[in-house]
Amino acid sequence: MRITIQDVAREAGVSVATVDRVLNRRPGVRPATVQRVEAAADKLAYQPDRLAARLARARDYRFCFILPKGTNTFMQNLQAEVEAAAQRLSVERVRISVHQVDVFDAQALADELESLGDSYDGVAVVALDHPLVREALNGLVEAGVKVVTLVSDAPGSKRAHYVGIDNTAAGRTAAMLLGRFVGPRSPEKGPGKVGLIAGSLALRDHVERQFGFEQIMAREFPHLEVLPVREGRDDYEKVEAVTRALLAETPDMVGIYNVGAGNRGIVRALEAAGRQRDIVFIAHDLTPFTRKQLVRGTIDAVINQDPGHEARSAARVLLSACEGFDFVADQERIRIDVFLRDNIP
Amino acid sequence: MRITIQDVAREAGVSVATVDRVLNRRPGVRPATVQRVEAAADKLAYQPDRLAARLARARDYRFCFILPKGTNTFMQNLQAEVEAAAQRLSVERVRISVHQVDVFDAQALADELESLGDSYDGVAVVALDHPLVREALNGLVEAGVKVVTLVSDAPGSKRAHYVGIDNTAAGRTAAMLLGRFVGPRSPEKGPGKVGLIAGSLALRDHVERQFGFEQIMAREFPHLEVLPVREGRDDYEKVEAVTRALLAETPDMVGIYNVGAGNRGIVRALEAAGRQRDIVFIAHDLTPFTRKQLVRGTIDAVINQDPGHEARSAARVLLSACEGFDFVADQERIRIDVFLRDNIP
DNA sequence: CTGAAAGCGCTTACAG
DNA sequence: CTGAAAGCGCTTACAG
Numbered sequence: 115m116r117i118t119i120q121d122v123a124r125e126a127g128v129s130v131a132t133v134d135r136v137l138n139r140r141p142g143v144r145p146a147t148v149q150r151v152e153a154a155a156d157k158l159a160y161q162p163d164r165l166a167a168r169l170a171r172a173r174d175y176r177f178c179f180i181l182p183k184g185t186n187t188f189m190q191n192l193q194a195e196v197e198a199a200a201q202r203l204s205v206e207r208v209r210i211s212v213h214q215v216d217v218f219d220a221q222a223l224a225d226e227l228e229s230l231g232d233s234y235d236g237v238a239v240v241a242l243d244h245p246l247v248r249e250a251l252n253g254l255v256e257a258g259v260k261v262v263t264l265v266s267d268a269p270g271s272k273r274a275h276y277v278g279i280d281n282t283a284a285g286r287t288a289a290m291l292l293g294r295f296v297g298p299r300s301p302e303k304g305p306g307k308v309g310l311i312a313g314s315l316a317l318r319d320h321v322e323r324q325f326g327f328e329q330i331m332a333r334e335f336p337h338l339e340v341l342p343v344r345e346g347r348d349d350y351e352k353v354e355a356v357t358r359a360l361l362a363e364t365p366d367m368v369g370i371y372n373v374g375a376g377n378r379g380i381v382r383a384l385e386a387a388g389r390q391r392d393i394v395f396i397a398h399d400l401t402p403f404t405r406k407q408l409v410r411g412t413i414d415a416v417i418n419q420d421p422g423h424e425a426r427s428a429a430r431v432l433l434s435a436c437e438g439f440d441f442v443a444d445q446e447r448i449r450i451d452v453f454l455r456d457n458i459p
Numbered sequence: 460m461r462i463t464i465q466d467v468a469r470e471a472g473v474s475v476a477t478v479d480r481v482l483n484r485r486p487g488v489r490p491a492t493v494q495r496v497e498a499a500a501d502k503l504a505y506q507p508d509r510l511a512a513r514l515a516r517a518r519d520y521r522f523c524f525i526l527p528k529g530t531n532t533f534m535q536n537l538q539a540e541v542e543a544a545a546q547r548l549s550v551e552r553v554r555i556s557v558h559q560v561d562v563f564d565a566q567a568l569a570d571e572l573e574s575l576g577d578s579y580d581g582v583a584v585v586a587l588d589h590p591l592v593r594e595a596l597n598g599l600v601e602a603g604v605k606v607v608t609l610v611s612d613a614p615g616s617k618r619a620h621y622v623g624i625d626n627t628a629a630g631r632t633a634a635m636l637l638g639r640f641v642g643p644r645s646p647e648k649g650p651g652k653v654g655l656i657a658g659s660l661a662l663r664d665h666v667e668r669q670f671g672f673e674q675i676m677a678r679e680f681p682h683l684e685v686l687p688v689r690e691g692r693d694d695y696e697k698v699e700a701v702t703r704a705l706l707a708e709t710p711d712m713v714g715i716y717n718v719g720a721g722n723r724g725i726v727r728a729l730e731a732a733g734r735q736r737d738i739v740f741i742a743h744d745l746t747p748f749t750r751k752q753l754v755r756g757t758i759d760a761v762i763n764q765d766p767g768h769e770a771r772s773a774a775r776v777l778l779s780a781c782e783g784f785d786f787v788a789d790q791e792r793i794r795i796d797v798f799l800r801d802n803i804p
Numbered sequence: 805c806t807g808a809a810a811g812c813g814c815t816t817a818c819a820g
Numbered sequence: 821c822t823g824a825a826a827g828c829g830c831t832t833a834c835a836g
Contacts, residue, residue, distance in 0.1 A: 118813055129823045134815060144821060161550050165510045166813035169828045202787070205506050207828095286801035294759075297642030330801070414639075422789045442547070444767045447804055452797035456631035456675070459792055463829055474807045479831060489805060511829035514812050552812095 182217035195425035236432030285326025293335035306368035313348035313374025353379030527562035581777035630671025651713035658693035658719030698724030
């Protein structure tokens with residue numbers, strides 16, 4: 115019933131060791147033998163048993179997760195989820211270690227990546243879209259290390275896979291929600307103003323969200339005017355200052371979209387101005403804080419990416435790459451979650 | 460480094476066979492021995508290796524999925540996803556078969572469940588909330604079969620787990636979207652009317668969605684009036700007739716929520732009346748059809764549950780139950796997806 | 805009630 | 821370049 119490596123060996127007239135060599139592309143087999151084994155495997159429709167393979171391996175798989183250090187709640191959650199996955203996989207022959215680097219420092223990230231050499235079978239990294247980083251990633255890939263980017267991609271690089279959401283689409287979704295929640299506006303009032311706050315315009319995901327947002331606002335909601343983006347550095351005190359200024363300057367503000375972190379600052383500024391009810395506020399990332407404000411009604415919708423899903427997905431994708439299996443594309447697609455008050459998990 | 464059953468055996472002064480018996484609660488071990496083995500396992504913080512266990516088992520795990528027969532696109536997708544999961548798991552010592560029964564016939568479903576006896580280790584079933592079904596489910600559970608309900612729950616029963624969304628919360632979410640998308644209404648116009656269509660009020664999920672929807676509409680959007688629910692039997696021709704009637708009777712209709720299937724009928728009726736632009740339409744379940752209407756703008760939002768996730772989750776939960784492991788709660792939580800035009804996968 | 809031994813389907817040195 | 825044998829951490833008859 116089950117076709118094993120034994121059956122293939124018999125069919126090909128070789129030993130199981132040779133079949134193993136061929137199937138796992140290990141060197142030192144005569145081309146003619148490779149042919150015969152491959153033909154036999156094809157003929158029998160052999161499917162390797164990855165459980166048995168993992169069990170038999172002498173070495174564990176070693177993965178490294180490189181995450182930005184000391185930052186916002188989302189990244190802390192992500193790290194916690196990576197550690198939880200590490201804990202679970204430790205019984206399944208996968209060892210995961212977590213390294214931390216400064217997010218904004220491309221050089222430091224590149225150095226860290228290069229220092230890894232080939233001491234890991236797989237690396238998952240919250241990347242930066244920067245030539246130095248791309249180079250470092252490509253270096254790892256060429257050294258035979260499996261590489262995935264996590265949450266933030268480095269598009270030009272040779273990484274095998276990006277585990278994260280489409281941030282442009284996330285920005286478009288935010289715009290759609292904001293525009294529709296604000297609703298139509300009687301023409302005599304003139305265009306309503308919409309505030310846009312980002313952490314840093316050096317972060318690719320922030321820029322992409324902004325781009326998607328402005329695209330849809332312009333196309334679908336011409337009666338709303340998006341104000342020039344302000345940077346809040348993902349720091350809530352800075353974000354609060356920026357928002358206070360925005361509110362003071364803009365009596366006819368009808369909506370705010372915060373592309374990055376620091377939502378606490380916006381809530382404070384809105385409450386100080388007593389405008390938390392009449393301004394539509396779209397934020398990113400479900401945290402205890404945003405959840406609470408969603409329930410209270412100050413935040414109207416949260417766009418989310420599930421850090422638990424991302425952590426598990428990165429590990430699964432790396433494992434599949436190491437074992438030479440395809441991953442289940444559907445299962446590894448990270449959703450752009452939309453949370454309103456009633457569908458938060 | 461890795462603690463194995465060997466280590467536990469040595470520590471307890473017994474053989475590995477005895478450790479296996481104790482750890483897997485197999486009968487025929489003296490209580491005193493059980494104590495000793497358990498103490499040893501605790502002391503060493505032994506964690507069994509589920510890969511090795513699966514490999515060593517003589518028998519495969521046998522799971523049965525019971526799905527409603529010949530119904531809507533969602534159920535067809537669900538079946539396809541179950542089959543895809545079955546295909547993948549077949550290499551991992553899990554055999555999944557799919558049975559089909561008539562959804563609306565509690566007796567038939569109960570009979571089917573009872574006929575299963577103990578020929579399966581696990582059963583996943585799209586349930587009906589009916590005493591006969593509950594009894595049959597409890598019978599299976601008592602016979603030692605692991606049981607999960609899928610998509611539609613049977614709350615009073617002893618099933619181990621429900622794989623699906625909270626339908627009341629889904630209805631509340633639909634209401635929130637509809638109410639906010641419609642927006643405020645000048646008082647002189649009087650309350651706007653909202654049409655509510657369900658497949659059948661005998662289906663628990665439909666009733667729950669309706670309940671959640673009406674709850675939020677009443678509480679949050681008093682300027683909107685929800686019309687009495689109409690049944691469309693999840694059949695698009697019937698749904699079209701119902702919608703046409705609704706539209707004819709209700710010139711001031713501002714929104715429609717379809718709790719069940721048959722969205723095609725609503726789109727046709729809206730287009731026939733030329734009102735697809737000014738009526739907010741919230742539907743369930745992403746299909747090629749709803750996706751297209753979302754892009755065209757006739758459907759304003761789709762509330763979704765991911766059939767791929769549900770199929771895989773049911774299989775994983777059953778497998779964990781059979782192997783005596785906890786599942787990862789977070790991973791098995793089925794999301795209430797909200798899809799707008801820009802975040803569809 | 806308990807244990808010794810074989811075996812699940814692979815991978816890994818070690819020989820040749 | 822290829823094969824025989826041991827071993828991964830369990831479970832399973834079979835003996836006793």
